Amino acid sequence: MNRTVSALLTLPLAALFALTLTSCGSKHENPARSATLPTARVHTQAVALKPRVMTEEVVGTTRAKLRATLEAKLSGRIKTMPIALGQEVKKGQLIARLDVAEVAARLEQAEASLEQAERDWKRVSTLFEQQSVTRADYDAAQSRLRLASAAVAEAKAMMTYSEIAAPFDGVVTKKWADVGDLAGPGRPLADIQDPTALQIEADIPEAIAYRVKRDSRLDIVTDPARAPIQGLVTEIAPAADPVSRTFRVKLDLPPSTPLMPGQFARLLVPVGERSSLRIPATAVVQRGQLEIVFAVDDQRARLHIVKTGKRVDDEIEILSGLDGVKTVVITGADQLTDGQPVEAN
Numbered sequence: 001m002n003r004t005v006s007a008l009l010t011l012p013l014a015a016l017f018a019l020t021l022t023s024c025g026s027k028h029e030n031p032a033r034s035a036t037l038p039t040a041r042v043h044t045q046a047v048a049l050k051p052r053v054m055t056e057e058v059v060g061t062t063r064a065k066l067r068a069t070l071e072a073k074l075s076g077r078i079k080t081m082p083i084a085l086g087q088e089v090k091k092g093q094l095i096a097r098l099d100v101a102e103v104a105a106r107l108e109q110a111e112a113s114l115e116q117a118e119r120d121w122k123r124v125s126t127l128f129e130q131q132s133v134t135r136a137d138y139d140a141a142q143s144r145l146r147l148a149s150a151a152v153a154e155a156k157a158m159m160t161y162s163e164i165a166a167p168f169d170g171v172v173t174k175k176w177a178d179v180g181d182l183a184g185p186g187r188p189l190a191d192i193q194d195p196t197a198l199q200i201e202a203d204i205p206e207a208i209a210y211r212v213k214r215d216s217r218l219d220i221v222t223d224p225a226r227a228p229i230q231g232l233v234t235e236i237a238p239a240a241d242p243v244s245r246t247f248r249v250k251l252d253l254p255p256s257t258p259l260m261p262g263q264f265a266r267l268l269v270p271v272g273e274r275s276s277l278r279i280p281a282t283a284v285v286q287r288g289q290l291e292i293v294f295a296v297d298d299q300r301a302r303l304h305i306v307k308t309g310k311r312v313d314d315e316i317e318i319l320s321g322l323d324g325v326k327t328v329v330i331t332g333a334d335q336l337t338d339g340q341p342v343e344a345n
Helices: 005-010 013-023 031-036 101-129 135-160
Strands: 040-046 048-064 067-071 076-080 094-099 163-165 170-175 188-193 198-205 217-221 229-236 246-252 264-280 284-287 290-297 300-305 307-312 315-320 327-331 342-344
Touching (some): 048 217, 101 135, 264 327
Antiparallel strands (some): 048 264, 067 188, 076 094, 094 163, 170 188, 217 264, 264 315, 284 290, 290 300, 307 315
């Protein structure tokens, strides 16, 4: 059946597929049409089978390596909380200040007791030197002084707990409370993460977990339009989860990663290798719903409708349509017509 590409594209889709089944790869073209077509200069490449690593995708989650949920060590109303969601904070910066009047009163009481204990100890010490009191009285006064000093130190430590500070440089990712809320042990105030150091956490099925080794590098896909990112395996759980039968794996991401904490990514775990027919992606021309590749035969372009598979770097896998083809056009294919004379560079 003699048809040009322009005639092919005007047919209904169903008729076109029926036509291609009988005419795809045909070496016959309209002689009059071919004679009028100019010779096209193209670049070609030999078709060959190439090995490809087979992978299985495992969904993972991006997390900050350094993250913390801040809580108060004592109970009290939040008096000040000078942070906002998404705000950058420095290590030691104030996150919240509590109203701890009871602790302040306890500190004042402890300091008064310490003053009294110091006066008593000085008086007893003088009397002890004059042998007016016993050794037991002297030791008792000294013990009261030490207890009073410890009470003051304890109260001062409790006062420092009234201020919650950032433990490291990071970003506020969540606020659990605000001014006026009651804070206390076990009640989170804010979440802080360091976005400069990220990692991927993924649960690897036990069937392929043995293929992942510590200190190895695995590809991570974040966007089909972007090249994979390589992550370094830093942690592997020594035991499987008894419910999901998976192993938790953590991979460090490079500093320039476009991911943010909380986003998901696909981890590519190698599971084997096989050979496949691959050609440069530039050789595949999209015309409507058809994928077309032009082969070179007897110095003419021959149209082949193909079925493509996965993309590997700048090449694409060809599943069918190029049986017996030895050379394909890799540049300028979108300007060719079936049967057009070509001159390969």
